[in-house]
Amino acid sequence: MQEEIEHKTVNFAISTTKLSARTLLRGMQFLLRQYDKHASxxxxxxxxxxxxxxxxxxxxxxxxxxxxxxxYAKRYHIDYSIQKDLSC
Incomplete structure (x- = not known):
């Protein structure tokens, strides 16, 4: 009886850890997508x-x-970098 309770407790702890890891992973993926949209x-x-x-x-x-x-670059959300032509 005691072994069954311990086994169920361990299984519950493992499943809770998996759930929280999945939730954390989804949250990080969401934040990364939001950062990519607005940062650049x-x-x-x-x-x-x-x-x-x-x-x-x-x-x-x-x-x-x-x-x-x-x-125009600001209006159409174009990423750009301005460099001076050194060959002239």
């Missing part, structure tokens, strides 16, 4: 932009058009 928008460093793994392209913008580009 707008002007960033080149290193952070490449780390997103979404593909990077170059677009030439004249010095006078940077403010206009910035306005």
């Amino acid at each position: 928008q707008g002007k960033q460093s080149m290193k952070r932009l490449v780390r997103q793994n979404r593909g990077v392209t170059n677009v030439e913008i004249q010095k006078t058009g940077i403010k206009d580009f910035d306005r």
Whole structure:
């Protein structure tokens, strides 16, 4: 009789641990998705932009058009990094 009670107690402790681990895992996955949605928008460093793994392209913008580009990038939630062309 005592062994059955101990066995049931151990089983209850294990199932409770599994439940809490699953709940914690789901919560962490939810927070990670929310962070990915909001954390990476707008002007960033080149290193952070490449780390997103979404593909990077170059677009030439004249010095006078940077403010206009910035306005459209904010409106359409475009991630970008501005770098000066060193070849000129």
